[in-house]
Amino acid sequence: MLTLIILLFPVLAALLVLAVRGQQAKQIAFIAALIELGLAGYAFFSFVPDANSQFGFDYPWLAQGTIRFTAGIDGVSLLLVVLTALLTPLIILSAFRHTYDRPSVFYALILFMEAALLGVFTARDAFLFYLYFEAALLPVYFLAALWGGENRIPVTFKFFVYTIFGSLFMLVALVYLYFKTGTPAGLHSSAITALYNLNLSPTEQSWIFWAFFIAFAIKMPVFPFHTWQPDTYVESPTPATMLLAGIMLKMGVYGVIRLMLPIVPEGVQTWGMTALVLSVIGIVYGAIIAIRQRDMKRLIAYSSFSHVGLMAAGVFTLSLNGVQGALVQMLAHGINVVGMFFVADIIASRTSTRLIDQMGGITRYTPKLTVYFMILLLGSVALPLTNGFVGEFLLLSGVFEYNNILGAVAGLTIIFGAVYMLRLFQKTMFGKTTPLTEGFNDVSGSESWVFIPLCIMVFWIGMVPNSFLKLTEPAVANLLQFVK
Amino acid sequence: MLPIILLSVFGIVLLFLGFLKTRAVLLPAALLFILIALGAGFLEWNKSYLYFGDMLLINNLAILFSTIVLISAFMVVALSGDFLEDEMAQPAEYYAILLFSIVGAMMMIGYENLIMLFVGVEILSVSMYILTGSDKRNLRSNEAALKYFLMGSFATGFMLFGMALLYGAVGSFTLTDIKSYILLSHGRPSLLLYMGELLVLIGMLFKVSAAPFHFWTPDVYEGAPTLFTAFMSTVVKTAGFAALLQLLSVSFSAIYGFWWVILAAITALTLLAGNLTAVYQNSFKRMMAYSSISHAGYLLIGLAALGQQSRSALVFYSLAYSLATISAFGILLLVAKQHTTDGRPDESYSAFNGLSRNNPLLAFVLAVSMLSLAGIPLTAGFWGKFMLFSAAVDRGMVWILILAVLMSAVGIYYYFRVVIAMYFREGQAGRIRVAPFYQFILIAATALTIILGIVPGLFQNIM
Numbered sequence: 001m002l003t004l005i006i007l008l009f010p011v012l013a014a015l016l017v018l019a020v021r022g023q024q025a026k027q028i029a030f031i032a033a034l035i036e037l038g039l040a041g042y043a044f045f046s047f048v049p050d051a052n053s054q055f056g057f058d059y060p061w062l063a064q065g066t067i068r069f070t071a072g073i074d075g076v077s078l079l080l081v082v083l084t085a086l087l088t089p090l091i092i093l094s095a096f097r098h099t100y101d102r103p104s105v106f107y108a109l110i111l112f113m114e115a116a117l118l119g120v121f122t123a124r125d126a127f128l129f130y131l132y133f134e135a136a137l138l139p140v141y142f143l144a145a146l147w148g149g150e151n152r153i154p155v156t157f158k159f160f161v162y163t164i165f166g167s168l169f170m171l172v173a174l175v176y177l178y179f180k181t182g183t184p185a186g187l188h189s190s191a192i193t194a195l196y197n198l199n200l201s202p203t204e205q206s207w208i209f210w211a212f213f214i215a216f217a218i219k220m221p222v223f224p225f226h227t228w229q230p231d232t233y234v235e236s237p238t239p240a241t242m243l244l245a246g247i248m249l250k251m252g253v254y255g256v257i258r259l260m261l262p263i264v265p266e267g268v269q270t271w272g273m274t275a276l277v278l279s280v281i282g283i284v285y286g287a288i289i290a291i292r293q294r295d296m297k298r299l300i301a302y303s304s305f306s307h308v309g310l311m312a313a314g315v316f317t318l319s320l321n322g323v324q325g326a327l328v329q330m331l332a333h334g335i336n337v338v339g340m341f342f343v344a345d346i347i348a349s350r351t352s353t354r355l356i357d358q359m360g361g362i363t364r365y366t367p368k369l370t371v372y373f374m375i376l377l378l379g380s381v382a383l384p385l386t387n388g389f390v391g392e393f394l395l396l397s398g399v400f401e402y403n404n405i406l407g408a409v410a411g412l413t414i415i416f417g418a419v420y421m422l423r424l425f426q427k428t429m430f431g432k433t434t435p436l437t438e439g440f441n442d443v444s445g446s447e448s449w450v451f452i453p454l455c456i457m458v459f460w461i462g463m464v465p466n467s468f469l470k471l472t473e474p475a476v477a478n479l480l481q482f483v484k
Numbered sequence: 485m486l487p488i489i490l491l492s493v494f495g496i497v498l499l500f501l502g503f504l505k506t507r508a509v510l511l512p513a514a515l516l517f518i519l520i521a522l523g524a525g526f527l528e529w530n531k532s533y534l535y536f537g538d539m540l541l542i543n544n545l546a547i548l549f550s551t552i553v554l555i556s557a558f559m560v561v562a563l564s565g566d567f568l569e570d571e572m573a574q575p576a577e578y579y580a581i582l583l584f585s586i587v588g589a590m591m592m593i594g595y596e597n598l599i600m601l602f603v604g605v606e607i608l609s610v611s612m613y614i615l616t617g618s619d620k621r622n623l624r625s626n627e628a629a630l631k632y633f634l635m636g637s638f639a640t641g642f643m644l645f646g647m648a649l650l651y652g653a654v655g656s657f658t659l660t661d662i663k664s665y666i667l668l669s670h671g672r673p674s675l676l677l678y679m680g681e682l683l684v685l686i687g688m689l690f691k692v693s694a695a696p697f698h699f700w701t702p703d704v705y706e707g708a709p710t711l712f713t714a715f716m717s718t719v720v721k722t723a724g725f726a727a728l729l730q731l732l733s734v735s736f737s738a739i740y741g742f743w744w745v746i747l748a749a750i751t752a753l754t755l756l757a758g759n760l761t762a763v764y765q766n767s768f769k770r771m772m773a774y775s776s777i778s779h780a781g782y783l784l785i786g787l788a789a790l791g792q793q794s795r796s797a798l799v800f801y802s803l804a805y806s807l808a809t810i811s812a813f814g815i816l817l818l819v820a821k822q823h824t825t826d827g828r829p830d831e832s833y834s835a836f837n838g839l840s841r842n843n844p845l846l847a848f849v850l851a852v853s854m855l856s857l858a859g860i861p862l863t864a865g866f867w868g869k870f871m872l873f874s875a876a877v878d879r880g881m882v883w884i885l886i887l888a889v890l891m892s893a894v895g896i897y898y899y900f901r902v903v904i905a906m907y908f909r910e911g912q913a914g915r916i917r918v919a920p921f922y923q924f925i926l927i928a929a930t931a932l933t934i935i936l937g938i939v940p941g942l943f944q945n946i947m
Binding site: 179 | 855860861862866867870873874877878882885886889890892893896897900904907908909939940941
C-alpha cells in the first residue's frame with residue numbers, strides 16, 4: 001500500500017503546483033518532495049532485507065486481469081527509490097536560485113518526472129514498467145525544450161526520438177514474451193516474475209537480448225548509442241540535466257538488472273562479451289573526450305557517460321559483485337553527478353561562462369564551495385572512504401574476474417577520472433584569478449543546504465556501504481539465480 | 485435498426501427546418517437528433533436481431549461501431565458553429581447530408597447481405613462527394629470533389645463487379661451463405677469466389693485509403709472544408725473497417741490462408757507510404773491526410789491478423805483515432821482562421837508557432853491528440869496500437885509488428901513537429917476566442933483520450 005502512496009503523491013502534488021500562480025510554486029513543490037522523501041525514508045528503515053517485494057499493491061488493469069497494475073519494493077528497487085526521493089528535493093532546492101518563466105509548470109514537471117521514475121523502479125508488471133519508462137520521457141523533454149539553451153529544439157528532439165525509438169524495441173520484446181507465457185493452455189501473464197520462468201530457445205534469447213539491449217543502451221547510454229547525450233545535457237537547464245544524469249540514466253541499468261539478466265540469461269551469456277566490450281570502449285572513449293573538454297557542463301556529461309559504461313560492464317558480467325557494485329555505484333554516481341552539476345551551475349551563473357580556461361583562483365574567495373567541491377570530486381574519482389570507491393571497486397573486481405584484459409582497460413577509468421576531475425578543479429579553483437572570477441561570492445545558505453546532504457551521503461556510503469549492500473544482496477542473489 | 489429509421493426521418497426534418505428564418509435552431513436540432521439516435525441504438529444492446537429480410541444484423545459489435553460513428557458525427561456537428569455565420573453556406577443541407585451519410589455508415593457496419601453493403605457505401609460516398617465540394621468558391625474544393633467522385637466511382641465499380649462474381653460462385657448475396665458455400669466446397673471453391681473477394685476488397689480498401697489505392701486522399705482531404713475532412717477521416721474509416729471486419733470474419737475466415745498474405749502486403753505498403761510521405765509535408769492538413777493513411781495501415785494489421793483480439797482492438801483503435809483526429813482538426817479550424825494567405829486560411833505548421841503562449845488550452849488539446857496519434861503511453865492511442873500489435877503477435881506476425889513499430893517511430897517525428905511549433909517556437913498568435921460549447925467538446929475529447937490511456941480496462945469490460 002505504501003508503494004501506491006509513494007506513486008500517487010507526487011502526481012497529486014504536481015497537479016496542485018500547476019494550480020498555483022507565481023513563485024510560490026517552488027516552495028510547495030519543495031515541501032511535497034520532502035514529504036515524498038519522508039515516505040521513502042520510512043520504506044527504507046522499515047524494509048526487511050530479504051528478496052521479497054514489499055509494501056506492494058495489485059489491481060487488475062487490462063485483458064481480463066492478465067495485465068495488472070501492480071508494484072512493490074524489493075532491495076534493488078529500494079535503493080533507486082531512495083535515490084530518486086533524495087535527489088528530487090535537492091534538485092528543486094538547487095533551482096531556487098534561478099527564476100524560471102512559468103514556475104508552476106516547471107516545478108510540476110519535476111514532480112511528474114519523480115512520479116514516473118519511481119514508477120519505473122517499483123513496477124512489478126512488464127507493461128506497467130514500459131508505461132512508466134516512456135512516461136518519464138515526456139516531463140524531462142518538456143523541461144529541456146522549454147527552458148533549455150539556444151540550440152534546444154533540435155537537440156532535445158533528437159534525444160526524444162532516439163530514446164522512444166529504442167524503447168519501442170523493448171515493447172516488441174515484451175509483447176512477444178507476454179504471449180509466450182501461459183502457453184499452450186491457460187491465461188497469459190505480464191507479471192515480471194512470470195517472464196523469468198519462460199523457456200526460450202537460444203534464437204529467441206538472442207533476439208530478445210538485442211531488443212532489450214537497444215532500449216537500455218540508448219537510455220544509459222552505452223557506446224555507440226550515446227550521441228544524443230552530451231548535447232542534451234549541455235542544452236538542458238541544470239535541474240533537467242540533474243534529473244537526466246542523476247536518475248534517468250539509472251533506468252537503463254535498472255532495466256538490465258530487472259528484465260534482461262533474469263529473462264534472457266543465455267542471451268546475456270552469448271552476447272555479454274560484445275556488450276562488455278562496447279561498455280568498456282565507452283569508458284575509455286568518454287574519459288578521453290572529457291579530458292579534452294573546455295566546457296564544464298560538457299566535461300561532466302562525458303564523465304557521466306564514462307562512469308555509466310563501467311556500471312553497464314559490471315552488470316553484464318552476471319556476477320554478484322558486478323551487479324551489487326552497479327547498484328551502489330548508481331546511488332553514488334547519482335549523488336556525485338548532481339553535486340557536480342550544481343557546482344558547475346553556480347560557477348557558470350556567477351562568472352557567466354562555462355569555459356574552464358577563462359576561470360581560475362575561485363578558491364581565494366570561496367572556502368565553503370572549495371570544500372564541497374573537493375568532497376564531491378573525491379567521491380567522483382573513487383578515493384577510498386568515499387562513495388565512488390565502493391562501487392568502482394566491486395565493479396572492477398567483477399569485470400576483472402570475467403576477463404582480465406577488459407578489467408585492466410576498465411581500470412583506466414580511475415586514472416582518467418582523476419585526470420579530468422583534478423584538471424577541472426585546478427583550472428577553476430586554483431591559479432590566477434581572471435576578470436570573470438574576480439570577487440566571486442561564496443555559496444549562500446540555501447545553496448549550502450543542497451551540498452550538505454550530498455556530502456553526508458558521500459561519506460555515509462563510503463564508510464558504511466553495508467547499510468546499503470545488505471539491503472540489496474538477497475534481491476540480487478534472487479535475480480541471479482535465474483541465470484544459473 | 486431504430487437509429488437508421490430515425491436518422492433518415494430527422495434528415496428530412498432538418499431540410500425543412502432550413503426554410504425557417506432563424507438558422508440558430510439548426511445546430512442544436514442536429515445535435516439533439518444525433519443524441520436520440522445514439523440512445524435509440526442502445527435499446528438493442530445484448531439482443532441480436534436480423535432486419536429487412538435478413539439483410540441487416542444488429543449486434544453488440546455493430547452498436548459499438550455505430551456509437552463511434554455517432555460520437556464522431558456529434559463532435560463534428562458541435563464544431564460547426566461557423567457555418568451559421570457564413571452567408572454562402574447552407575447549414576440545413578449540410579446537416580441533413582451528414583445525417584444521411586451516417587445512415588449509410590450504419591448500413592455498412594451492420595450489413596448481412598452484400599446488397600446492403602453496396603447501398604450503404606453509395607449513400608456514404610455520394611454524401612461525401614457533395615460535402616467535399618461544398619465550398620463552392622474554392623477551386624481546390626471543386627477539384628477535390630471531382631477527383632474523389634471519379635476515383636470513387638471507379639472503385640465502386642470494382643466492388644460491384646466483385647459482388648457479381650461472388651453471386652456467380654455462391655448464388656446468394658448473404659454473408660452466411662458465402663461462408664457455408666466455402667465450407668461445403670471442401671477447400672476447392674470456384675475461382676470466381678477468389679476473384680470476387682479480391683475485387684470487393686479493392687473497392688473497400690479504396691474507401692479506407694489503403695495503399696496503393698490512397699492517391700486520392702491527400703488532395704481530397706486538403707481541398708475539402710476542414711470540418712468535412714474531419715468527418716471523412718473518421719466516420720468513413722470506422723465504417724469501412726467495420727465492413728471489412730464483417731466481410732472477412734463472417735464470410736471468408738475459412739480461406740484465411742488465401743487473403744491474409746495479400747492484406748499483410750497491403751498493410752506493409754500502407755504503413756510505409758503513409759508514414760514516410762507524411763514526414764515531407766509542410767502543411768498540417770496534408771500531414772493529417774497521410775497520417776490517416778498510416779492509421780489505415782495500423783488498423784489493417786487487425787484484419788490481416790484476424791483473430792480473437794481483432795474485434796476489440798479495432799473498436800478501441802477506431803475510437804482513439806476518431807477522438808484525436810477530430811480534436812486536431814477542431815484546433816486547426818481555429819488556428820488557420822487567424823492567419824490568411826491570399827484569402828485562404830494558413831494550414832502550414834508555422835501557423836501553430838507559439839500557440840501555447842496565449843492559448844494554453846488549445847495547445848494542450850492538440851498536444852494530447854498528437855501524442856495519442858503517435859501512440860505515446862498514457863493516451864488512448866497507445867493502447868489501441870498495443871492491442872493491434874498483440875493481435876499480430878498472437879498470429880505470429882512478428883515481422884509486421886517490427887515494421888509497424890519502426891513506422892510509429894517515424895510517426896513521432898511528424899506529429900511532434902506540431903508540438904514543437906506550439907510550445908518551443910515563438911509566434912505572434914493572439915488570444916483566440918473559442919465558444920464555450922466548442923471548448924467543452926475539445927476538453928471532453930481530450931479527457932476521454934487520457935482516461936482511456938490510463939484505464940483502458942474500463943472499455944474492455946464493455947466489450
